[in-house]
Amino acid sequence: MLIQSPTLQLDFVRQYFPSLAGDWVFFDNAGGSQILRPVVDRITEFLYESNVQLGASYAVSQRATERVAAGSKAMAQFINAADPAEVILGSSTSALLRILAQCFRPTLEPGDEIVVTNADHEANISPWTELERDGVVIKTWRVNPTTFDLELADLEALLTPRTRLVAVTHASNVLGSINPVRAIADLVHAHEALLCVDGVAFAPHRRVDVQALDVDFYTFSLYKVYGPHQALLYGKKELLLALPGYNHYFIDDAAIPYKFQPGGSSYELSYSLTAIPEYFEALAQHHGPAGGDSIERAFDLIQTHEGVLNQRLLSFLRDRPKVRIIGRDTADPTQRVSTISFVVEDMSSDQVPPYLDAHNIGIRYGHFYALRLIEDLGLLPNQGVVRVSMVHYNTVEECDRLIEKLAEIL
Numbered sequence: 001m002l003i004q005s006p007t008l009q010l011d012f013v014r015q016y017f018p019s020l021a022g023d024w025v026f027f028d029n030a031g032g033s034q035i036l037r038p039v040v041d042r043i044t045e046f047l048y049e050s051n052v053q054l055g056a057s058y059a060v061s062q063r064a065t066e067r068v069a070a071g072s073k074a075m076a077q078f079i080n081a082a083d084p085a086e087v088i089l090g091s092s093t094s095a096l097l098r099i100l101a102q103c104f105r106p107t108l109e110p111g112d113e114i115v116v117t118n119a120d121h122e123a124n125i126s127p128w129t130e131l132e133r134d135g136v137v138i139k140t141w142r143v144n145p146t147t148f149d150l151e152l153a154d155l156e157a158l159l160t161p162r163t164r165l166v167a168v169t170h171a172s173n174v175l176g177s178i179n180p181v182r183a184i185a186d187l188v189h190a191h192e193a194l195l196c197v198d199g200v201a202f203a204p205h206r207r208v209d210v211q212a213l214d215v216d217f218y219t220f221s222l223y224k225v226y227g228p229h230q231a232l233l234y235g236k237k238e239l240l241l242a243l244p245g246y247n248h249y250f251i252d253d254a255a256i257p258y259k260f261q262p263g264g265s266s267y268e269l270s271y272s273l274t275a276i277p278e279y280f281e282a283l284a285q286h287h288g289p290a291g292g293d294s295i296e297r298a299f300d301l302i303q304t305h306e307g308v309l310n311q312r313l314l315s316f317l318r319d320r321p322k323v324r325i326i327g328r329d330t331a332d333p334t335q336r337v338s339t340i341s342f343v344v345e346d347m348s349s350d351q352v353p354p355y356l357d358a359h360n361i362g363i364r365y366g367h368f369y370a371l372r373l374i375e376d377l378g379l380l381p382n383q384g385v386v387r388v389s390m391v392h393y394n395t396v397e398e399c400d401r402l403i404e405k406l407a408e409i410l
């Protein structure tokens, strides 16, 4: 049984998202979430009050510098990084992982090994597999096609004294399953390798605590975490200091995170990030007395609410004889996020979303750039999967509206 209390108050949540006031139901959140009003306010504030180059002596420049620094500090707090210097900001997760892999490149020897999965978004695969050209050996950790799980025993069998890095997703953007990142980190570290985690499909749903997870690198996209089109990459300080940079030759090796941010980060977007942890804090405070880590408490509420949404949609899908759920068949929000994919017998996946378009419900189909997973599961002829990706601002009523319309065609 799912615990229903304390329940997330959706009226409180939704007032932060002006775009939810219309008649659209947004169920493509894994593609990109709606944005918080205070994030937009901060963008405007920066541009109208402090839109100058950083680092000069005059007061407006000092203020701009402080605001941009506040963005990194807020993100460090959001992911519980020990130091804001461990937070690299960039335009996208794809771009940041490419930068990281390029910085890694000169540290690798031919014969060194990197493990990737077949369940990741391509953003955390190609930057690593392309190092094969330098003689790096690539190994693939594959999902069990029956359980849809990445099994630790399979990873263990791939690790050798030559393994330098394992690249894995925290949650699959197709399967929705949450991988046991801390256990993976322990295993990888026992083999003296490093772990690079794609948290894009996880971070909108659960608290990221990079210290508790003991990850070496962790990345996600802020435009899916209710923020602007930007992304962050966390790296342990000693690793960032040791890696070669990706900036001009005169940028000091000790200049983290700047040595990984050629051209700097978008100033106004960086400042706007300050509004994200503030929102989660406000959410926690609204729902109960202060105490403990408020971001953690907000995500506990979110987890409970998502469990209810999962339960509702999955039990409907389970009852449709033509539907096959692609992912763990559990609604347990400790096991999966509320990203739910399925295929329909005798129906191509591209036929489902257009039916819902007409009812102002936005979902989508495809491979979602996890092309290798869709290929390995044999789902390419179906045009991939139909994906419904719900987040905490989605209501039970919205879920029921989707179910009602899906019931007409499935």
Ligand SMILES: Cc1ncc(COP(=O)(O)O)c(C=O)c1O
Pocket: 030, 031, 091, 092, 093, 094, 095, 121, 123, 124, 169, 171, 172, 173, 198, 200, 201, 220, 221, 231
């Ligand atoms: C799991 C996952 N990883 C990485 C990415 C790439 O993120 P970005 O668009 O910031 O490059 C996505 C985007 O959909 C994703 O879902």
